[in-house]
Amino acid sequence: MLSANGLACERGERLLFRNLGFELGRGEALLVVGGNGRGKTSLLRILCGLSAPVAGVVRWRGDPLSKAHEQYGREMAYLGHANGIKDDLTPMENLRIAAALNGRELDIGTATAALERVGLSRCMDFPARVLSFGQRRRVALAGLMTAGALLWILDEPLTGLDVEGVAMVERMIRDHVVAGGLAIMTTHQPLALDGLTPQTLSVGE
């Protein structure tokens, strides 16, 4: 489904990595490992199409990303360092507007269920501004669940989450992959995916 070939990335004239490649099919997960500043986030941004690689090509269903913007936009969900949550909107509004921007209608029932699943049932009607860092991360995770995407690209999904939150994310990723989805993630914390062994890709050595 997703394949990368000969990827190279430069940041400020410094070569972060080159000749990186992998293939990922349905029901597979990829864990990107590497120390700080090695280019994990840069790689993920290339994979989701936010930045262009210096060399190499990323393909989704056989088409290069530059040609598949519309389809890729519908089938891929990205969770970056920033949560993509508007502080002035409530979690509910955030989810529904994000869905509408992606061309989907999200009814209140589904959004409520997603927010309940990430443990935010009591904060649905407050502006996101008053939520804690971890709670805002959970709103972003609820957005991920309601996105209905086939491919998840997650940059440090565990930051700011408590023990129970980490377990929840692990469960989410596992369920998603077992159901035939694809997941690419980075993390510095051990990730227990319960019977699922992700491929690993190390960057910048």
Added chain:
Amino acid sequence: MLKFLFTVIRRDVLLAGRRRGDWLTAQFFFVMVVSMFPLGIGPEPGMLRTIGPGVVWVAALLASLLSLDRLFADDYRDGTLEQMLLSPSPIALLTLGKAIAHWIINGIPLLLIAPLLGIQFNLPAEALWMLVLSLAIGTPILSLLGSIGAALTLGLRGGGALVTLLIMPLYVPALIFGAGAVEGVLSGTGSEAHLSLLGAFLMMSLLLAPWVSAMALRVSVE
């Protein structure tokens, strides 16, 4: 496609409604700048009538610049811009929607305040109407061209000042034809030519600005 455009506009208008303080700053700035001129120059009706259209137009330019540096910056900071860039719709529609929302939020209030401010300059009724009409055609140009500057300077330190320097020169035609239309009414030479040129400039901005702004946005976010 159109649904995406409307969602972007609705979202930005909703957000502006939640942060009324930010939104009112530009409007008050507009009123203040225009009101300073009669106070500074003195109550000489002929003189005020001559400078009136130009002063209102320049103040409208400045007020629109004041709110422009936040057009993409807030969304960039909290990551919502990334998410919108990754949505299935073309990025030019996003920049078009943002520019239209900027006009609704910042441009339309200027149209409503302008005639009141024109009275301070002793402008006759026909000139006041023409002022509103020229601003109605001209302020969307300011939002559209401004979105290019806001996209180019996204993520730069001191981006606000840079937007002003980059975009001011592009505003010159709008200023000349906009203020010229009102002066045409005052001097009796007519204003059709000015309005037609202003309209042509609006069409051109509407056609080109979203694309240029989308390209700039891609580069800035990378």
